[in-house]
Ligand code: TXA
């Protein structure tokens with residue numbers, strides 16, 4: 273059975289043996305393995321039920337170490353790294369052969385991130401290898417933002433979850449690359465476009481839903497609860513459902529139309545960053561209620577609102 277604890281040394285020992293651990297980060301919890309050990313990395317795909325064409329992010333704790341995994345760091349990438357690492361930004365860089373093909377699904381680039389979480393950084397500084405870590409959820413389900421979320425879903429498949437508290441950002445990192453010279457965002461996430469563009473100028477966004485992604489975890493079924501989630505108002509849902517069978521995922525306001533115990537408010541103060549932090553736990557809570565449908569409305573398309581809306585659109589029921 274899985275242990276949950278704060279023993280970084282113990283986490284290190286499991287990783288050195290080629291085992292997986294639950295890793296706290298500021299975005300979401302990761303399912304971590306020694307990125308340089310293909311047998312350990314293979315366990316990630318098995319435990320998550322993840323298709324091998326979906327590459328993994330490699331986590332480390334310093335730009336000096338990054339240089340040992342990549343052949344070059346373009347000027348714009350270096351500026352982003354200096355400004356935003358540690359933080360919720362993943363940068364695609366040309367890989368060296370030391371990074372196993374399994375990690376990158378055979379791509380020439382490797383996704384790299386320095387997470388901004390004290391426990392993760394301490395662990396990474398104690399290791400002489402980087403950590404490959406996707407979000408620690410079964411493939412296609414909502415990402416975990418607490419150690420308990422990880423143990424509830426993967427507890428019988430991994431030996432240890434390092435408990436670093438609730439993830440402070442709450443949604444996955446923004447992924448940026450430089451395929452045709454200019455910066456391209458492949459996944460909207462915890463680092464807002466506004467902040468990126470303030471540093472590097474116009475950034476294009478290619479985070480489309482597609483059933484055959486070039487790579488980005490951009491399968492349209494991603495982040496989905498098991499209950500149908502509809503992009504509707506409670507009033508619209510009442511046409512087809514009784515009030516007590518409806519759950520509401522709302523940005524800032526309680527609705528009088530359905531029982532209050534079936535509502536999750538992301539931020540009573542209307543703060544989009546707070547909403548991001550609460551999003552996945554709220555979706556999980558709604559999924560566990562005795563209801564038939566979840567309704568939600570999109571947030572303003574600014575700051576982390578874009579990334580939240582991207583998650584909501586992907587989670588929405590396409591029946
Ligand atoms: O915040 C995060 O990024 C979390 C924490 C644990 O760091 N990790 C995470 O990993 O969200 P995952 O595996 O759930 O999502 C990683 C995404 C995938 O969609 C994958 O397709 C994309 O990164 N990716 C990885 N390597 C890539 C590459 N070389 N080119 C394009 N996309 C890549």
Ligand code: MG
Nearest residue numbers: 406407415489
């Ligand atoms: Mg994921």
